[in-house]
Amino acid sequence: MFAFRNSSSKRLIQSNPCGRSLRAALVAWVLVALSPQVLAQADEQCVLSAPPEKALAAMMQAASDVSFEGTVLYERAGSRQFMTVASTAEASRGELRRMNAEANPRPEFWPIPSGSSKRICNVVEVYVSSLESGRIIAGRSTQRLTLRPRDTLRLTHLVDVDEATGLPLAMVTLDLDGQMLERYEYAAIEYGSDIPDTSVGNVVEAEYNRGRNIVPGYFLVSENPDRGIFVVSDGLATASVFVEPLPAGAPVGEGAIIEGATLTYTRGVRSASGGLLISVLGEVPFVTARLLADAVRPPLEDS
Amino acid sequence: MTAEDRDREALSALMDGETQELELRRVLDSISSDPSLRDRWRRQQQVRELLQGQRRHLPDVDVSTRVREVLDAKRSVSRNPIWSMAVAASVTLAVVMGGQQLLMPSSGVTPAPVVSELGGAVVPVFGAQPVQASLGAQSLPVSSRQASGAQSAGQSIAAVYERLARDRYHRLNGRHAASAAQSHPAPYISYVRVPELKLEAPDSE
Numbered sequence: 001m002f003a004f005r006n007s008s009s010k011r012l013i014q015s016n017p018c019g020r021s022l023r024a025a026l027v028a029w030v031l032v033a034l035s036p037q038v039l040a041q042a043d044e045q046c047v048l049s050a051p052p053e054k055a056l057a058a059m060m061q062a063a064s065d066v067s068f069e070g071t072v073l074y075e076r077a078g079s080r081q082f083m084t085v086a087s088t089a090e091a092s093r094g095e096l097r098r099m100n101a102e103a104n105p106r107p108e109f110w111p112i113p114s115g116s117s118k119r120i121c122n123v124v125e126v127y128v129s130s131l132e133s134g135r136i137i138a139g140r141s142t143q144r145l146t147l148r149p150r151d152t153l154r155l156t157h158l159v160d161v162d163e164a165t166g167l168p169l170a171m172v173t174l175d176l177d178g179q180m181l182e183r184y185e186y187a188a189i190e191y192g193s194d195i196p197d198t199s200v201g202n203v204v205e206a207e208y209n210r211g212r213n214i215v216p217g218y219f220l221v222s223e224n225p226d227r228g229i230f231v232v233s234d235g236l237a238t239a240s241v242f243v244e245p246l247p248a249g250a251p252v253g254e255g256a257i258i259e260g261a262t263l264t265y266t267r268g269v270r271s272a273s274g275g276l277l278i279s280v281l282g283e284v285p286f287v288t289a290r291l292l293a294d295a296v297r298p299p300l301e302d303s
Numbered sequence: 304m305t306a307e308d309r310d311r312e313a314l315s316a317l318m319d320g321e322t323q324e325l326e327l328r329r330v331l332d333s334i335s336s337d338p339s340l341r342d343r344w345r346r347q348q349q350v351r352e353l354l355q356g357q358r359r360h361l362p363d364v365d366v367s368t369r370v371r372e373v374l375d376a377k378r379s380v381s382r383n384p385i386w387s388m389a390v391a392a393s394v395t396l397a398v399v400m401g402g403q404q405l406l407m408p409s410s411g412v413t414p415a416p417v418v419s420e421l422g423g424a425v426v427p428v429f430g431a432q433p434v435q436a437s438l439g440a441q442s443l444p445v446s447s448r449q450a451s452g453a454q455s456a457g458q459s460i461a462a463v464y465e466r467l468a469r470d471r472y473h474r475l476n477g478r479h480a481a482s483a484a485q486s487h488p489a490p491y492i493s494y495v496r497v498p499e500l501k502l503e504a505p506d507s508e
Contacts, residue, residue, distance in 0.1 A: 255464020
């Protein structure tokens with residue numbers, strides 16, 4: 001449920017007439033969803049028959065199936081990083097080292113996500129995919145998988161996937177105007193001995209809990225009502241919504257910054273229960289962040 | 304009809320805004336050479352402004368000189384089509400800003416945005432509608448101040464929220480990265496986006 005738990009809200013407000021405590025301020029709000037029909041439609045299984053869709057499925061499954069070790073360059077405006085990454089199919093986490101951050105960089109760990117056909121279906125619903133032959137990257141043959149949004153609520157992704165493994169060896173993210181926001185590319189990569197056959201296209205089912213459809217194509221994937229944290233995803237892009245009391249003295253307003261592909265949008269609102277600050281962080285366009293903030297409203301308006 | 308009668312009639316037409324440019328130049332020439340006509344022009348101006356309730360003080364300013372300067376300047380820049388466009392734009396600006404000045408609440412309260420109820424968003428042009436431009440009118444600086452006041456208030460709010468956004472980005476992007484990694488085809492990219500090592504487990508229900 002994409003809503004704050006409000007079971008104790010009345011008690012809190014009654015015990016604190018000012019109603020300005022963190023908890024009281026938070027529990028007074030919910031995030032509303034689209035109509036149930038849209039959700040039911042999105043829950044249907046999709047059939048991945050076209051080559052671009054199969055390539056998409058292979059790409060989204062590769063991170064959890066393929067063992068590899070490589071060097072990657074990541075770039076965005078004002079930032080350029082070389083890193084080494086390693087992942088083994090058996091482990092639950094991969095390893096990352098930032099080669100420009102410090103001498104003998106310490107390892108950081110990233111969780112290896114599980115594949116899910118539902119998540120792939122989500123992506124197919126909201127992106128148009130196309131496939132063409134790609135260039136050589138890190139000594140590997142690739143195919144160019146282009147994911148163009150069907151609406152203006154998400155970004156465009158140009159992905160060069162390894163023809164044999166499906167692993168995305170390079171990726172460019174573009175905004176609605178076609179301007180590059182960020183990119184990465186492998187300089188070198190070595191695979192483990194157990195390279196899976198991606199032509200089969202089998203997807204290992206894993207838990208992918210999709211909640212209500214908050215904004216067209218974006219479903220609630222996790223929430224922490226007590227802390228005012230919500231996460232939505234369209235299967236590829238993710239946005240996190242944080243709700244907290246409005247800082248003292250802050251006027252009602254809105255503002256945003258963008259770092260690479262990550263947009264941070266903040267909006268301050270006031271209601272009878274006090275001021276709230278809604279922050280949306282995500283690899284989403286400005287309009288999507290605004291719509292997500294719009295979804296925050298008092299529970300009585302949640303029809 | 305004598306030349307003096309013609310000048311007086313032309314002066315009345317000028318005051319009524321019915322004078323063509325060539326006639327205007329002729330009248331201005333007469334005004335500059337005829338002190339009695341210049342006095343008549345000044346008196347008519349004062350009477351007209353008092354009748355319209357516009358006059359709060361009575362500075363004896365002869366605007367005919369200013370009108371001539373504007374006309375001369377207009378003629379010189381009109382030879383260059385680019386400058387002509389600039390003049391047209393400035394006139395349009397004067398008309399719009401004049402309209403704002405006329406219809407802007409005098410209390411100094413910033414008008415409520417129409418597009419959004421949020422500060423820092425687009426503030427509409429309040430009461431902007433074409434009005435007759437008036438040469439020598441002094442309303443533009445006033446309305447400029449009012450418009451820039453509203454604009455600066457919006458910019459100030461936008462600056463507050465830009466700072467808040469930047470602060471929240473640094474505070475929360477580690478948590479967001481953990482969530483975003485679940486969907487990204489290269490999960491480690493979500494973590495590399497975070498400048499410092501601030502890995503957090505994604506929230507679950």
